[in-house]
Every structure is written in C-alpha cells, then in structure tokens.
Amino acid sequence: MNVTIWHNPRCSKSRETLELLRKEGVAPAIREYLKQPPSKAEVEALLDMVGGDPGALVRDGEPEFKVLKKKKAELGKADIVKAIAAHPVLLQRPIVVSGKRAAIGRPPEAALAVLK
Incomplete structure (x- = not known):
C-alpha cells in the first residue's frame, strides 16, 4: 500500500499522525510540503481526493490568508488552489494520501480512514 503524508514536522498534529501511521504498521512516504x-x-x-468543502484544506489563521481579504466561505476552488500553490503554509496539515483517497489528520485518527 502506497501511503504519503503531507507533513510539517513543526506541527504537533502532523507528528502525531505520522506516529499513529507507524503504529499501524504503515511506513508512509513523507512530503514536507513547505520544502x-x-x-x-x-x-x-x-x-x-479529500472531497467535501474545499475550504477545509485552508488554514485561515495564517498571516498569508489575511492578505487574501476574503472569508474562507467566499473562496472558490480556483481561489484555494491558487492561494495554496502560492503560499504552501496555507495547506491544512497533515494530509494522508493512499491511492485516490486522502484525509486530513485532524484529529490524527481521521487519517486512518484512507487505509481501509
């Protein structure tokens, strides 16, 4: 099973999710998306792959979000793609990808859904 975690080692939830995956016997590829x-x-x-509300992928507490001068609910998919590609710090973390499925690890246990 190919599993990748979009990871920020400075984030406690990201570290917890990585540890949880390893406890489940999964050795994911690690994508440090800020690097x-x-x-x-x-x-x-x-x-x-995550599906649902595109705004769930955006960290709206970051200073880079505030320069967009929009509320998260006002952003369309194209706005979100452009913003995250330009400012990767806006990407919600961690994200675990397996095949064509992905889940945000908030809480970390939520990421296990893609393993089933």
Missing part, C-alpha cells in the same frame, strides 16, 4: 511546495495540479488533486 517541496505543491503545484496547482497537486493542490487540485488533493482537493478532489
């Missing part, structure tokens, strides 16, 4: 920023196509793919 390897996603392309627009990758952000679009993540949005499609």
Whole structure:
C-alpha cells in the first residue's frame, strides 16, 4: 500500500499522525510540503481526493490568508488552489494520501480512514 503524508514536522498534529501511521504498521512516504511546495495540479488533486468543502484544506489563521481579504466561505476552488500553490503554509496539515483517497489528520485518527 502506497501511503504519503503531507507533513510539517513543526506541527504537533502532523507528528502525531505520522506516529499513529507507524503504529499501524504503515511506513508512509513523507512530503514536507513547505520544502517541496505543491503545484496547482497537486493542490487540485488533493482537493478532489479529500472531497467535501474545499475550504477545509485552508488554514485561515495564517498571516498569508489575511492578505487574501476574503472569508474562507467566499473562496472558490480556483481561489484555494491558487492561494495554496502560492503560499504552501496555507495547506491544512497533515494530509494522508493512499491511492485516490486522502484525509486530513485532524484529529490524527481521521487519517486512518484512507487505509481501509
């Protein structure tokens, strides 16, 4: 099973999710998205795999979000893709990807859904 975690080692939830995956016997590929920023196509793919509200992928407490001068609910998919590709810090973390499925690890246990 190929599993990738979009990871920020400075984030406690990201570290907890990585530890949880390892306890489940999964050795995920680790994508440190702040060091390897996603392309627009990758952000679009993540949005499609996570499904639901595209705004769930955006960290609206970051200073980079405030310069958008919009509320999260006002952002369309194209706005979100553009913003995250330009400012990867806006990507909600962690995200665990397996096959064509992805889940945000908030709480960390939520990420286990993609393993089933």
